[in-house]
Amino acid sequence: AQKVTQAQTEISVVEKEDVTLDCVYETRDTTYYLFWYKQPPSGELVFLIRRNSFDEQNEISGRYSWNFQKSTSSFNFTITASQVVDSAVYFCAPRMDSSYKLIFGSGTRLLVRP
Amino acid sequence: GAVVSQHPSWVICKSGTSVKIECRSLDFQATTMFWYRQFPKQSLMLMATSNEGSKATYEQGVEKDKFLINHASLTLSTLTVTSAHPEDSSFYICSALSGSSDTQYFGPGTRLTVL
Numbered sequence: 001a002q003k004v005t006q007a008q009t010e011i012s013v014v015e016k017e018d019v020t021l022d023c024v025y026e027t028r029d030t031t032y033y034l035f036w037y038k039q040p041p042s043g044e045l046v047f048l049i050r051r052n053s054f055d056e057q058n059e060i061s062g063r064y065s066w067n068f069q070k071s072t073s074s075f076n077f078t079i080t081a082s083q084v085v086d087s088a089v090y091f092c093a094p095r096m097d098s099s100y101k102l103i104f105g106s107g108t109r110l111l112v113r114p
Numbered sequence: 115g116a117v118v119s120q121h122p123s124w125v126i127c128k129s130g131t132s133v134k135i136e137c138r139s140l141d142f143q144a145t146t147m148f149w150y151r152q153f154p155k156q157s158l159m160l161m162a163t164s165n166e167g168s169k170a171t172y173e174q175g176v177e178k179d180k181f182l183i184n185h186a187s188l189t190l191s192t193l194t195v196t197s198a199h200p201e202d203s204s205f206y207i208c209s210a211l212s213g214s215s216d217t218q219y220f221g222p223g224t225r226l227t228v229l
């Protein structure tokens with residue numbers, strides 16, 4: 001079965017610390033897509049990144065960076081110099097087939113304290 | 115770009131009544147939309163895939179007669195919770211698939227409380 005694991009249920013850091021959120025997935029497919037979404041307390045899911053399995057370059061967007069390791073089936077997300085506004089639940093969501101369905105992990109709740 | 119709206123944002127209804135939730139893609143067309151349900155402090159659970167002009171595809175365990183989905187246009191999908199009961203109280207979230215970016219964009223969600 002294809003699934004995704006976000007082993008960290010909750011993480012608490014102090015503002016300006018760096019934090020990495022882990023995501024490990026299982027798949028038999030050679031072609032797939034990986035997504036990260038942020039869900040702040042307001043409830044709306046915010047799209048952060050889409051990555052296909054053929055692109056193994058790491059990506060940086062401002063304070064956000066993603067490390068894709070196909071060999072270990074991981075797609076980790078790092079926030080540098082965290083801010084209070086980063087407090088949210090973060091979901092890793094692979095898409096493994098042509099149905100466009102996302103497989104949501106259990107999410108990691110990040111709390112950034114002032 | 116890629117904005118999805120939901121209406122209403124919250125609704126309280128009496129047990130036995132039906133509630134309709136609208137999901138609109140405001141600046142792009144979406145042949146495919148999705149409906150999710152989320153319980154407090156839990157992940158999103160996919161309920162059904164809504165396809166414009168055809169019947170929705172429901173996930174296993176989701177009652178299609180209870181959760182009616184209509185995707186009548188390329189920018190609107192509706193979810194109707196029929197004969198709602200307290201156990202249907204939840205946060206319902208829709209998403210719309212953007213063909214140009216191959217990405218699901220989510221609405222702000224609708225919090226349903228059934229008394």
